[in-house]
Amino acid sequence: MDVPETRELAYFVAVAEELHFGRAAQRLGMAQPPLSRAIARLERRMGVQLLERTSRSVNLTGAGQVFLTESRKALDAVTASVRRAQRAGRTDPKLTLAMKPNGDAGLLESILQHYRRDPDAVDIEVIVCGIGEQAPMLRDGRADVAFLTAPYDDLAGFDTELLLTQDQMAVLPRAHRLAGRAALTLADLTGEQLPRWPGDDGGATDGRRPEVRDISQVMQLVALGQLVAVLPESVRQRAWPDVACVPLLDAPPTAVVVAWPERTTSRAVAALIRASAEAAEVAGAGAVRRGEIRYQDTLT
Amino acid sequence: MDVPETRELAYFVAVAEELHFGRAAQRLGMAQPPLSRAIARLERRMGVQLLERTSRSVNLTGAGQVFLTESRKALDAVTASVRRAQRAGRTDPKLTLAMKPNGDAGLLESILQHYRRDPDAVDIEVIVCGIGEQAPMLRDGRADVAFLTAPYDDLAGFDTELLLTQDQMAVLPRAHRLAGRAALTLADLTGEQLPRWPGDDGGATDGRRPEVRDISQVMQLVALGQLVAVLPESVRQRAWPDVACVPLLDAPPTAVVVAWPERTTSRAVAALIRASAEAAEVAGAGAVRRGEIRYQDTLT
DNA sequence: CTCGAACGATACCCTGCGGGTATGGATGTG
DNA sequence: CACATCCATACCCGCAGGGTATCGTTCGAG
Numbered sequence: 001m002d003v004p005e006t007r008e009l010a011y012f013v014a015v016a017e018e019l020h021f022g023r024a025a026q027r028l029g030m031a032q033p034p035l036s037r038a039i040a041r042l043e044r045r046m047g048v049q050l051l052e053r054t055s056r057s058v059n060l061t062g063a064g065q066v067f068l069t070e071s072r073k074a075l076d077a078v079t080a081s082v083r084r085a086q087r088a089g090r091t092d093p094k095l096t097l098a099m100k101p102n103g104d105a106g107l108l109e110s111i112l113q114h115y116r117r118d119p120d121a122v123d124i125e126v127i128v129c130g131i132g133e134q135a136p137m138l139r140d141g142r143a144d145v146a147f148l149t150a151p152y153d154d155l156a157g158f159d160t161e162l163l164l165t166q167d168q169m170a171v172l173p174r175a176h177r178l179a180g181r182a183a184l185t186l187a188d189l190t191g192e193q194l195p196r197w198p199g200d201d202g203g204a205t206d207g208r209r210p211e212v213r214d215i216s217q218v219m220q221l222v223a224l225g226q227l228v229a230v231l232p233e234s235v236r237q238r239a240w241p242d243v244a245c246v247p248l249l250d251a252p253p254t255a256v257v258v259a260w261p262e263r264t265t266s267r268a269v270a271a272l273i274r275a276s277a278e279a280a281e282v283a284g285a286g287a288v289r290r291g292e293i294r295y296q297d298t299l300t
Numbered sequence: 301m302d303v304p305e306t307r308e309l310a311y312f313v314a315v316a317e318e319l320h321f322g323r324a325a326q327r328l329g330m331a332q333p334p335l336s337r338a339i340a341r342l343e344r345r346m347g348v349q350l351l352e353r354t355s356r357s358v359n360l361t362g363a364g365q366v367f368l369t370e371s372r373k374a375l376d377a378v379t380a381s382v383r384r385a386q387r388a389g390r391t392d393p394k395l396t397l398a399m400k401p402n403g404d405a406g407l408l409e410s411i412l413q414h415y416r417r418d419p420d421a422v423d424i425e426v427i428v429c430g431i432g433e434q435a436p437m438l439r440d441g442r443a444d445v446a447f448l449t450a451p452y453d454d455l456a457g458f459d460t461e462l463l464l465t466q467d468q469m470a471v472l473p474r475a476h477r478l479a480g481r482a483a484l485t486l487a488d489l490t491g492e493q494l495p496r497w498p499g500d501d502g503g504a505t506d507g508r509r510p511e512v513r514d515i516s517q518v519m520q521l522v523a524l525g526q527l528v529a530v531l532p533e534s535v536r537q538r539a540w541p542d543v544a545c546v547p548l549l550d551a552p553p554t555a556v557v558v559a560w561p562e563r564t565t566s567r568a569v570a571a572l573i574r575a576s577a578e579a580a581e582v583a584g585a586g587a588v589r590r591g592e593i594r595y596q597d598t599l600t
Numbered sequence: 601c602t603c604g605a606a607c608g609a610t611a612c613c614c615t616g617c618g619g620g621t622a623t624g625g626a627t628g629t630g
Numbered sequence: 631c632a633c634a635t636c637c638a639t640a641c642c643c644g645c646a647g648g649g650t651a652t653c654g655t656t657c658g659a660g
Binding site for chain 2: 003004005006007009010046047048049050061062063064065066067069070071073074075077078079080081082084085086087088089154156157159262263265
């Protein structure tokens with residue numbers, strides 16, 4: 001079939017997310033009837049039913065579900081194409097690097113020093129965004145490079161270079177029954193209240209875990225005894241007075257990686273990767289260790 | 301800016317590939333003036349100049365070059381979204397597997413046997429395509445899974461599972477000065493005429509290496525003394541009478557991997573990956589060895 | 601059981617965008 | 631210098647895409 005226009009994809013995504021033609025139309029700034037028609041036409045041309053409609057409700061079919069995720073990917077790719085071209089067209093070439101607070105694990109300064117020595121280096125603009133925001137920024141072209149954290153961030157679609165790994169620890173209220181232990185395992189934490197990070201849908205079964213957006217929120221909630229958290233060792237320095245940090249023996253190590261869109265052929269990006277690897281090499285002799293890590297299992 | 305429509309991306313790709321508005325318009329089945337206008341409008345909305353035009357020639361700007369590769373990716377993503385949704389909408393669920401001739405390294409039979417035992421298994425349609433065609437088929441959704449060969453195929457954008465690795469050997473005319481050696485290194489082959497495979501642009505400097513599309517073409521050319529090739533060991537069984545196969549000591553091993561679009565969440569695909577891994581495990585005890593391999597360096 | 605509200609689909613209209621033809625202007629070539 | 635080539639501009643038209651009005655169905659309140 002002839003490919004759908006991006007407008008049609010955006011329409012479908014809106015409807016699929018709202019599961020309501022009226023609200024979706026409102027969100028898109030248009031009236032409901034043309035939206036209904038557009039979706040119907042899209043389905044007819046694709047030859048697949050994407051939505052189950054009754055006059056009371058709208059639901060995604062199986063095909064609609066895959067088309068939703070695929071459409072999001074495609075729309076990201078389209079907006080990214082524009083952003084990256086715009087970036088490349090600028091007269092003052094600049095790299096945009098996305099990271100969350102402390103997302104560089106202290107390596108940024110050293111990386112930039114190495115970077116500036118490279119002949120391919122250009123100016124770097126560092127954007128400090130919210131936790132879990134880096135990957136989307138890289139996906140839709142708002143950033144050229146990002147520091148991501150495996151296994152929390154979704155690395156699909158990116159090439160990455162490992163910077164360092166850190167073991168994780170449990171962060172507990174000082175009064176917690178486990179706070180005095182010398183070490184814990186993940187099994188010890190079953191049944192405890194864990195936080196929900198942005199991008200984490202909360203799964204199906206768990207009854208509304210408290211949502212957190214940064215480390216200090218976690219510390220606050222832990223200090224109040226409402227939460228137990230699993231965090232990288234380096235957070236120990238920012239632990240609050242009334243919380244205890246206990247090593248976790250079997251938690252998978254966290255990795256900080258530098259990531260960039262795959263198949264990138266920019267010299268400026270390449271130079272930054274080199275600089276990152278060098279900086280990590282130097283730092284790697286110290287407390288943190290570098291090594292192999294399995295980032296994630298995509299399939300369910 | 302508002303996102304470009306897929307039609308506009310397709311227009312740009314056509315012009316960027318032809319570097320000629322007239323021919324591009326012809327290819328698109330339209331007249332030249334509306335095409336010119338569409339591109340101009342696209343540039344104006346993006347706020348970036350993509351093409352350098354004189355009244356005699358058209359050339360890509362830097363931004364145009366990145367927009368070309370990004371647009372191709374985006375268009376692939378759009379068509380893939382449709383294909384995958386159509387696939388998911390079929391009443392008889394079916395997996396499409398793309399491979400080149402012998403691209404399974406003899407494992408397919410065993411993989412399918414393992415697969416059929418899995419409760420998530422569905423019918424599998426095997427498409428045997430040309431060499432280098434598997435990755436594009438996976439990218440634009442014509443296939444759900446593929447057997448790819450690292451480091452020849454571009455694995456960017458896919459998740460993969462290693463099936464097996466093979467050492468490579470040199471394939472020479474029997475009369476060649478090196479044909480009698482017990483072993484060779486890559487250095488011994490410098491200056492020799494090597495074939496150009498599909499997808500290989502031929503680089504910049506080399507003077508028109510002969511283009512080949514399959515193994516028998518290579519064998520023919522080698523037998524005629526016009527070529528020297530580097531191929532996986534398993535091809536030895538299909539060597540022609542007048543060619544010699546000599547082990548290469550320092551050639552990187554080839555890997556056969558099973559690949560699928562990243563972030564896939566289909567149980568049917570997951571089952572096939574499991575089956576592949578099991579089949580490879582069983583076979584791995586034999587002649588071929590499994591191991592670590594560095595697939596490719598993306599950055600230049 | 602009835603009535604009204606909610607919601608998607610249909611009918612109908614109109615504007616503007618995407619495409620067509622004709623032609624202009626610039627530039628390299630015999 | 632005339633001509634061919636090739637992209638841009640001018641102008642026109644049809645229809646796709648969007649708007650308003652309304653219908654048909656379904657669910658829930660009473």
